[in-house]
Amino acid sequence: MRKIGIPEIEDIATGAALLGAGGGGDPYVGKLVAMGAVRDCGPVTLLDPEEVPDDALVVPIAMMGAPTVLAEKAIGGGEYQRLYDMVSRFFGQKIYAFMPIEAGGVNSMLPIAAAARLGLPLVDVDGMGRAFPELQMVTFTIGGISATPMALTDEKGNSVIFETITNKWTEELARSVTMSCGGSVSVSLYPMNGAQMKQYGVRGIVTRSQQLGAAIRTVKTAENPEEHFLEFTEGYKLFQGKISDVLRETRAGFNFGRVLLEGIGACKGRSAAVEFQNENLTAEVDGKIVATVPDLICLVDTETFSPVTTDALKYGKRVLVVGLKCFEMWRCPAGIELVGPRYFGVDTDYIPLEERCKEVCGNV
Amino acid sequence: MRKIGIPEIEDIATGAALLGAGGGGDPYVGKLVAMGAVRDCGPVTLLDPEEVPDDALVVPIAMMGAPTVLAEKAIGGGEYQRLYDMVSRFFGQKIYAFMPIEAGGVNSMLPIAAAARLGLPLVDVDGMGRAFPELQMVTFTIGGISATPMALTDEKGNSVIFETITNKWTEELARSVTMSCGGSVSVSLYPMNGAQMKQYGVRGIVTRSQQLGAAIRTVKTAENPEEHFLEFTEGYKLFQGKISDVLRETRAGFNFGRVLLEGIGACKGRSAAVEFQNENLTAEVDGKIVATVPDLICLVDTETFSPVTTDALKYGKRVLVVGLKCFEMWRCPAGIELVGPRYFGVDTDYIPLEERCKEVCGNV
Structure with missing residues (x-):
């Protein structure tokens, strides 16, 4: 048990944004x-x-929707x-604690705000250890835990409760409502008991985010910042380049796209692409x-090592592509x-990052 | 109080289909x-x-969705x-009785089925006295009664409860979910107390449907069936023609379209169109x-005077167009x-049927 303040x-925000991939x-x-919530209500x-x-009843709090919309819509x-x-x-039971459902710049933060405002504790756990786009994509689905009853509400005051036969149906129905509500909403889903949370959750994710964030904050003081960054993230360097194009489409409530990179430094003359x-x-x-x-495929700024989210991709930006x-x-x-x-329509088997890297990235 | 059997x-089904417009x-x-429900469980x-x-808590039961889908999807x-x-x-209160929300071939019938299966009475009232496409379009909206809490469920077992800030928002969100569930779902909305039902409901609609249906069943025994039909429906004859084209589109969960008619009988040489x-x-x-x-703009078969719903429009069919x-x-x-x-995008003021008829249909 410890306190989370400003x-x-x-x-945590920086580290979780990195894990947001x-x-x-x-x-x-x-x-x-x-921060607003903690300033108003304390740590x-x-x-x-x-x-x-x-x-105990433990309940994740999150926003659902396209990240580009999250950034523009008021909470x-x-x-x-x-x-x-x-x-x-x-x-008919009081909520014991909130928890994040995923790591990510926004969804690591909203449970903190909710916990501060309602005076509840937060649990150092989530259901992904990263971020994923669809709501059935949590370790709890593997554990057979239902996403429902799921509560959804928008900033105008509309509210919906879902009870579905599968977590994929929760995604389907909640996504429709999210789009009708303007593209982003606040949700609470995967309500579970403490035993389930302990069995299937990704433990220590808030603390890990905070450690990553603290290391990124001080990375420039290291002798070799890039080496130091790869060391503390346990990351694999995949590419270093300048963004030469960003193709982007908001469709069916998601941000789809592809970013193209021209190699710089050791990668000069080579090219790379990241789909999202x-x-x-x-x-x-x-x-x-x-x-x-x-x-996890993470883009970070080559100078500051700050994570670059898909909604912040810009022509000319220099990034390091890191695999975790x-x-x-x-x-x-x-x-x-x-x-x-394959779930995402990419026609390839999953091969662990560390294998793929050996095979094709030895020289990068 | 009376009993409704086979x-x-x-x-009722025939009469309500006429009022379904x-x-x-x-x-x-x-x-x-x-009929299946009444056979299994009694009148x-x-x-x-x-x-x-x-x-008393009185609750309408209905299907929501495009009529063409209703006809194909299992209940x-x-x-x-x-x-x-x-x-x-x-x-936290038991339901006292069900009621229909609208007249129409399906939505007049489902509350009967629900009442039979759950052993509850049905009230002789609805919220339209006809059918309308969107769910805020009920007399109860005029009376300030909320469509929510609205319960929605599909045949697979997914369930949703909505609480919205306006009845138009209920329509918006429930329509999205209806589409995601395959285009038609079962719903219960506008839960209300007996006093509200009496103040704003269209009273006697089930009985009126039944009387209309009975009269249509026997209309051919009349000396002049058409005259008799117009008399008992208190209808205005608007046109008589053969369907020459049907333009149809299922979009945003609705059946949109336009049916074109070539005049026959007294209307020979003239043409008509009905938008839906x-x-x-x-x-x-x-x-x-x-x-x-x-x-109400109703199409009926020129021989049998059976109502022709928009999902049953077919090239060559001969129909009488009647206004109620x-x-x-x-x-x-x-x-x-x-x-x-104007709500439906038709750029004209509302002029009561009987005025419009005087003006342009004197000779039809």
Whole structure:
């Protein structure tokens, strides 16, 4: 158990944005929301999963929608309270603690804001260890935990509760409503008990985000910042380049796109491309895939090592493309079926990042 | 209080399909569902609105979606019970009776089926006195009654509860979910108390449907069937013709279209067109509008006087186009704003049917 205040939020936002693998929204937007709540209501208590009773009701809070919309749409005042009321009325049980459902610039922050405003603790756990675009894409789905009852509310005051036969149906129906509400909404889904959270959650993700954020903040003081960055992230360098084109489309409630890179430094003369659906899905170098989901493909600024989310991609920006190993549970067959490359329409088997790198990126 | 059994259902379905004004679904489909339920569970008690206590919870049951889809999609077994459970759990109060929300071949029948299966009475009232395509289009909206909490469920077992800030938002969000569920779903909306039902409902609509149906069943025994039909429906003859073309499009969860008619009999040499969005919106004769919503524009077979719904329009079919006056409340300013021609994008003021007929249809 420890406290999360303003400095911790700063680092968590940065680290979670890196783990967002291009998605999860703008950490600047997320940070403002969380800091505002902590300034108004005081620091938030962060619980280790082991500190949560097995029968306690633990509830993730998140925004759903396209990250580009998240950045533009206001977050109203009453959403967290409405979600709290809807879920606790449904169960006839008080919510014990909130938790994030994914890492990412916005979705790491909103549960902190909700916890601060409603005076509840936050648990140091999530359901991805990164960000993914669709809501059935959580370790809890592998564990057979239902996404529903799911509560959804918009900034205008409309509210919806879903109960579905599968988590894929939750995604389908909630996505429709999200689009009708203007492209982004606040949600609470995968309500679970403490035992389920401990069994299937990605533990320590808030702390890991904070450590990554703190390391990024100080990376420039290192003798060799890039080497230091790869060391503390345990990252694989996939490419270094200048953004030469960004193709982008907001469709069916998602940001789809492809960013093209011209090599710089050691990669001069080579080219790379990264495909995304909110989050980065694949990285190719000279036409050959060097990393795919569920491993993390992260773009960071070559100078500051700040994460560059898909909504912030801009012509001319110089970035380092880094691969990070995903949470181990994603690499089991059920994980690959849920979030492997083929689910996203990429016609290749999943090969772990560290294998792909050996094969094609030895010289990068 | 009286009982509704198989013969009553037969007539109600026909009469309600006429009042459906082209929409409300195929009476054959609706009838099968209601008759099956009454065969399994016995006749249904029909209550006069005055027999319902002011504080009783009265709940409409309906299908939502495009009529063409209604006709093809199965109605599963558990929907009524699920809707009942969702609504009564929400209110912590048992449902006293069901009611139809609109007249129409399907939506007049499903509340009968639900009442039979759950052993509840049905109230002789609805919220339109006809059918309309969007769910905020009920007299209850004029009365300030909320469409929510609205319960929605599909035949697969997915369920959703909406609470919205306006009835137009209910339409918006529920329509999205309906489309995601395959184009038609079962719903319960406008839960209200007995007092509200009595104040704003269209009273006696089930009985009126039954009387119309019975009269259509026996119309051919009359000396001059057409004259007799116009007399008992209090209808205005707008046109008589052969369908020469049907333009049809299923879009945004609705059946949109236009049917063209070549005059026959007294109308030989003239032409007519009827525009629809699930229900018929306008009728034109020789390019001049002769009737618009909210008045009812009904097509019936020239031989049998059976109603022809928009999903059953076919090249070559001979039809009589008849106008019926709408329920009086629709003609007030709030009614015209909600369901007048301009709401549907038709650039004309609402002029009561009987005025328009005088002006342009004297000779038809």
